[in-house]
Amino acid sequence: MHGRIILIALGILIVLSVIFNEFLVSFSLIEFFFGVIFLVCGITSFKKRNVGTLGSLIFGTILMIDTFQLFPTSLDFGQLFLLMIASYIIDAGFSGLFHIRKPHIRINKSIISENLPPKFTGNTLELTTDVDWSSLTIDSYKIDSPVKVKAVIDNDIYSFKKEYDSSKVNIFNKLKVSNVKIPERAKITVYLNENTYYNYHADLNVCTAFFDLRRIKTREVRIKSTGSNITLIPSQNDNTSIDLNSEVSSINIKLPEDVSLVLNHIGDLNFKNFGRMYQREDGTYVTDNFSEAFYTCYLNISSEISRLNIEFI
Template identity: 80%
Template structure:
């Protein structure tokens, strides 16, 4: 706003100087107004560190010194033009010497930490997550509530919501339609209570997920993924059924030694590695520790152009 006011005032003064033959306007007054303009723009150098703002700052200082007659001799118009050119040449030299860069833009981040739901009824909770371009971790923790959510979210890029009632928790993190920049992944960590039973549903879109369910009582897990990377460690405290609908995703199953795996796969895989797995007559695969394992994970996978890796830990 200040710069616009200065421009309007300067324009009026120039018009008056032409009409009234410089009766009201002297060269020094015009020089003073140009000093304000160049200094006003040049001071933006401390916010926008670029060649233009630094050159304007240098020339604005020169104009200021000449306006108050701080040079040995007064400078004429053409000398000022040469000094303006020199100011931008000096700015270009400084940029090359000191690698002047723009400061990092501030990100409108939210750091979230909440315990959900406040009032829990029953012994089983339905948990669901629906995320875009996020890093999601499910882990166990000694907490009093069924769910503890920790998240770092850029509010300019994502729309983050938590919905819940006495027996359900739904976590939603979707990219805003208006976003045009490539975002940094949101980081979401969900801690679950080791003494509660869970039914878990996950929807992943271009995300990275690490589901460590070893100390969690999971009855049913359903995962729908698109262009995502998933690492899953089944529960060591309960038999679990895991249904995965995968499109162009990488799935890595890590089996504890006391958990057996029964795998049923339908669809296409462009890579598979089944460590210590044997195929049965019905087409399903079974791990070699099935007879002595304490618990079993029943894994049903429907895939399109995906990768599947099974390994023991």
């Protein structure tokens, strides 16, 4: 912008010098004019701390001093050109010493930490998480309430909402339709009480999810996943039934040694690390520790173009 203003002003001066036969335009006037331009450009940009602002201030000051003949001798065009180069060299040196950079742009983020629900009745909680483009973690923790939610959300990108009553908690984190930025993933962690039973429903849209259910009593888990990466460790405190509807997702099941897996699937599914499972007559797959395991995870998968990896930990 400043460069365009200088070009327009220079063009006007040239037109005036031709029309008025240099009556209005002398070298001193041009020097004064550009001295003002460089000073104004330097001062208006100084608060932004951009590289080049100090050079503009130095050279503008030199032009003003020479205009009023405060130097011992008057400077010619070649000397002024060299002084302009020197001004910006000095600016570059100071920029390197003091690491001048643009100010940090403040992001409108919310840091959320809340225990839910305030009043819990019964022994089973209905929990729902419906999230877009987020990093979601489910884990156990020593808490008094059934659910503790911690989240870092950019309010310009996401619409975060929670609903609850005495027996259910619903957590939503949806991308705003009006958002045009490439969003940074929201970070959401949900801690669960080890003494409460849970029916859990997760709706994941392009998310990275880590579900560590080892110390959690999960009676029913339903997951709908689109374009997501899921790592799941089944409960070691209860038998678990997991229904998973997967579209173009990666599913990694990590089994503790005392938990067996019964797998039933339909659709397009690519298996990996399937060595410790065998197929029964009914078409289901069972891990080789089925008869010795304390608890069993029943996994039903309906999938399209997804990958399943099963490993023991």
